[in-house]
Amino acid sequence: MSAVDVAIAALRTLEPEDVRVLRAIEDLMTRHEYVPVEEIVRASGLHPREISYRLDRLHELGLIRRWAGTYTGYVLRMAGHDLLALYALVRADVLEAFGRPLGVGKEADVYDALMPGGRRVAVKFHRLGRVSFRQTKRVRGYTRPAVWADWYIRSRTAAKREFQALKLAYAAGVSVPEPIARNRHVIVMGIIEGAELAETWLLEPEPVLADILSNVRVAYVSAGIIHADLSEYNIIIQPDGAVLIIDWPQFVYKDHVNAHEFLARDIRNVLKFFRRKFGVVVDEAATFEFVMGLRPSVPGLDAYLGGSSTT
Secondary structure (H helix, E strand, O other): HHHHHHHHHOOOOHHHHHHHHHHHHHHHHOOOOOEHHHHHHHOOOHEEEEEHHHHHHHHHHEEEEEEOOOOOEEOOOHHHHHHHHHHHHOOOOOOOOOEEEEEEEOEEEEEEEEEOOEEEEEEEOOOOOOOOOOOOOOOOOOOOOOHHHHHHHHHHHHHHHHHHHHHHHHHHOOOOOOOEEEEEEEEEEEEOOOOEEHOOOOOOOHHHHHHHHHHHHHHHHOOOEEEOOOOOOOEOOOOOOOOOOOOOOOOOOOOOOOHHHHHHHHHHHHHHHHHHHHOOOHHHHHHHHHHHHOOOOOOOOOOHHOOOOOO
């Protein structure tokens, strides 16, 4: 079972005391590699006998990991982090039911889900820098910060950044998934349907390229942001043929010191792909000027961008 599957299964039997214990461990993980039982007691406010029962229960559910050495301590598993985020989103009436995985990668897992009103959404679990717990065999210290808490902190940061980028882009009219809610390392967004550009054969590539460039332009000119990691792998061709640009955690604002470098790289990646796969050759300098709002169109794409090639 995946971490998400474990979290969803546990969510059905979760009790308020379980949540208090999980939150106590979560809060203390930045200070301890394994959180001592006495500190969990202190942070949760529960009786030691209650804590002992809850820790055994959460361990059996696969939400926490136990370590016994010079002391007995606990740390959240990935499923424990997932559960806390899902619990908060369910309690906020954002999520009601989960479906199949839409994509599982090194840095994120994306699932199909339903909101209480029946709307389909995508739920993205950031997994930036995730590590294998079973490979961590060195001696743990009493107060050493959790080495695996690093992935969780980085994942939270990535989710926060991506959610902010989606809000800015969506409000400006960029074709991105609608940002709905975020909790910890999890983002709920509009459903993602279609196929990656990398896996799609286009009979008419020029209008699709124009659609991509137009969206990059709106993101830059109107939203003031740059994707900074754009490629054929995070551009989705939707069933109606329109593009959807996803995966924004690395975005930068257009006043970033390296903004032009990031923007040029995004443009170069897209043009290189269309040239290699579809034989579409477009002037890079003119495209850069178009995206920055310095010219109304790009030679060769005028008919799809709605302008002329003159500045």
